[in-house]
Amino acid sequence: MPEQIWVVGGGLAGTEAAWQIANSGRRVVLYEMRPVRNTPAHTSDLLAELVCSNSLKANYLENASGLLKEEMRRLDSLIIKVADETRVPAGGALAVDRGEFARRITALINNHSQIQVVREEVTSIPLGQPAIIASGPLTSAALSEWLKQLFGEEYFYFYDAVAPIVTGESLDYSKVFLASRYGKGEAEYLNCPLNEMKYHEFWENLVSAETHQSHVGEVEQHFFEGCMPIEVLARRGKDTLRYGPLKPVGLLDPITGKRPYAVIQLRAENKEKTLYNLVGFQTNLRWGEQARVFRQLPGLEAAEFVRYGVMHRNTFINTPQLLLPSLQWKGAENLFFAGQLIGVEGYVESAAAGLVAGKNIVRWKEGKRPLIFPEETAIGALLSHIISAEIRQFQPMNINFGLFPPLKRRNTSKFERNREISARALAIMADFLSNERN
Ligand SMILES: Cc1cc2nc3c(=O)[nH]c(=O)nc-3n(C[C@H](O)[C@H](O)[C@H](O)COP(=O)(O)OP(=O)(O)OC[C@H]3O[C@@H](n4cnc5c(N)ncnc54)[C@H](O)[C@@H]3O)c2cc1C
Structure with missing residues (x-):
């Protein structure tokens, strides 16, 4: 046989x-x-x-x-x-x-x-x-x-627990800048700088955005501390993100010459650098809400999402x-x-x-x-x-x-x-x- x-x-x-x-x-x-x-x-x-x-x-x-x-x-x-x-x-x-x-x-x-x-x-x-x-x-x-x-x-x-991924070609390079913290090593990250007003606007949008109702709900409620949805972290307080994934230390905005109030970092997903993920932005927001909220960030106005964040x-x-x-x-x-x-x-x-x-x-x-x-x-x-x-x-x-x-x-x-x-x-x-x- x-x-x-x-x-x-x-x-x-x-x-x-x-x-x-x-x-x-x-x-x-x-x-x-x-x-x-x-x-x-x-x-x-x-x-x-x-x-x-x-x-x-x-x-x-x-x-x-x-x-x-x-x-x-x-x-x-x-x-x-x-x-x-x-x-x-x-x-x-x-x-x-x-x-x-x-x-x-x-x-x-x-x-x-x-x-x-x-x-x-x-x-x-x-x-x-x-x-x-x-x-x-x-x-x-x-x-x-x-x-x-x-x-x-x-x-x-x-x-x-995945952060959204956007195409490199959809970013506005007149607003995002390439740098690593304190100028150390090869510049690895694209940085999207926020001033105080933009940061507060973003925070308001994030905490009020609609989240996804899970189909397989059993795991979702037990977030690991190191892998918290960005919106849950934001709800802990207005400055939590600024001292967490959006901390601006060691970075200077080349346009203002100053340290930004907060920074969103984007890391290349592939060696060709055609795709970038938003570092620390794992999220349970609905997909439409992710597009709406994240496109309000400077440099991401026309971002093309190839994958939305999921948890x-x-x-x-x-x-x-x-x-x-x-x-x-x-x-x-x-x-x-x-x-x-x-x-x-x-x-x-x-x-x-x-x-x-x-x-x-x-x-x-x-x-x-x-x-x-x-x-x-x-x-x-x-x-x-x-x-x-x-x-x-x-x-x-x-x-x-x-x-x-x-x-x-x-x-x-x-x-x-x-x-x-x-x-x-x-x-x-x-x-x-x-x-x-x-
Ligand atoms: C809740 C949820 C929603 C999703 N929604 C979408 C969507 O809208 N659009 C989309 O493109 N993708 C979606 N996906 C992602 C994914 O594309 C689908 O899950 C897709 O069905 C994966 O195909 P698969 O063949 O790998 O797994 P499945 O289609 O899940 O097939 C795996 C099969 O293996 C069986 N199985 C598991 N363990 C054993 C075992 N030990 N012995 C024998 N059989 C076993 C299961 O019963 C199942 O029938 C979703 C995933 C999940 C979990």
């Missing part, structure tokens, strides 16, 4: 991975613990349940998420195929009838002759068993414990430390990982990782070299970012144009530039796939 491949987790990544493996002719056992054991967010026993929004985000090529979908279409993605079939009107976005979407995927997986679905919680993987672990942000406690033992506590996380339960591993670009664990070649567990964020990003892990486990079984997508493609840009991110500061990421290598020729309009990046990606993807097939 041919050896079966295990896929753990019947979510966005797991169903996509199982589909890719099964369509290559190999047998798959897909383990899904629901309804035997539930997660705090899922409400049905359907595979590929969308736990929150019914939108898979933009569906046009001038948007990085639209490009990612198009690449996946060209790679016969199950998730995108069914999303296209079950779409509902949503302007430029690909939104779906969530019930129909999950029901159709469940039926396709259940009826596939190469897939056996087992409704059981997996708590460990037997030694040498080829498997893809795609148990998602709400991985069960027992499996989390096993993974923690496997990797060591320091490379396994249960909680995501929620999120199980993920330190991918740059643990995985190869094939999404294989460095410690045992039979174990692959996919989905939100590897630190991609979003439905489509999770499915894309499932697609790559599914294709690569088959190639590994066949002794072929893995598919490592070029950085100019959306799949390649996303996976190469998480594989090569800074190990000590690893944080989940969703697809955005800031992750792509810049164009050699820079057009004036952002729309044109994005269109060109997408055209380049699809051309390179076509070449890459035809070389791999030959």
Whole structure:
């Protein structure tokens, strides 16, 4: 009997991975613990349940998420195929009838002759068993414990407290300045200076902004002191931020020549310095409120947010430390990982990782070299970012144009530039796939 491949987790990544493996002719056992054991967010026993929004985000090529979908279409993605079939009107976005979407995927997986679905919680993987672990942000406690033992506590996380990330090109460099405190070492941070009036305005806006009601509320109320939401810290007193993350010591505003009243620091998220995070701004504010409040800061008036701040339960591993670009664990070649567990964020990003892990486990079984997508493609840009991110500061990421290598020729309009990046990606993807097939 041919050896079966295990896929753990019947979510966005797991169903996509199982589909890719099964369509290559190999047998798959897909383990899904629901309804035997539930997660705090899922409400049905359907595979590929969308736990929150019914939108898979933009569906046009001038948007990085639209490009990612198009690449996946060209790679016969199950998730995108069914999303296209079950779409509902949503302007430029690909939104779906969530019930129909999950029901159709469940039926396709259940009826596939190469897939056996087992409704059981997996708590460990037997030694040498080829498997893809795609148990998602709400991985069960027992499996989390096993993974923690496997990797060591320091490379396994249960909680995501992320500051918003903005694109470098959307900042106003006549207002923000590059400097490190006391001029020490290489200037690492962009600094956004506030005078007394601006600081008080910002404080008022922050403490009165609307916060997010969590879907998975159990962890949110227990903030670690070192990782407090910025708005909670602000509520402790008018000056708390000025003596905390917004302290201006050692910094001089080059325009006034004086020390600002307070400073917001922005730290580069990637080596190309196309993305910056607002240091210390992990937050529970609603996304619309984050855009409204933070765009009132000098230099951030036109900030483009590629990721909003979040604080929620999120199980993920330190991918740059643990995985190869094939999404294989460095410690045992039979174990692959996919989905939100590897630190991609979003439905489509999770499915894309499932697609790559599914294709690569088959190639590994066949002794072929893995598919490592070029950085100019959306799949390649996303996976190469998480594989090569800074190990000590690893944080989940969703697809955005800031992750792509810049164009050699820079057009004036952002729309044109994005269109060109997408055209380049699809051309390179076509070449890459035809070389791999030959
Ligand atoms: C509350 C919440 C809201 C979110 N909202 C959005 C949103 O609106 N838009 C967006 O793009 N992204 C959202 N995300 C982020 C993320 O994209 C989704 O969670 C996405 O579903 C991740 O795909 P996945 O396949 O990695 O995990 P999932 O889709 O969660 O699939 C993992 C599956 O594994 C199963 N499982 C877990 N442990 C075990 C085990 N030990 N054995 C067997 N099965 C197991 C689970 O039951 C689940 O079905 C949200 C995440 C959360 C937690």
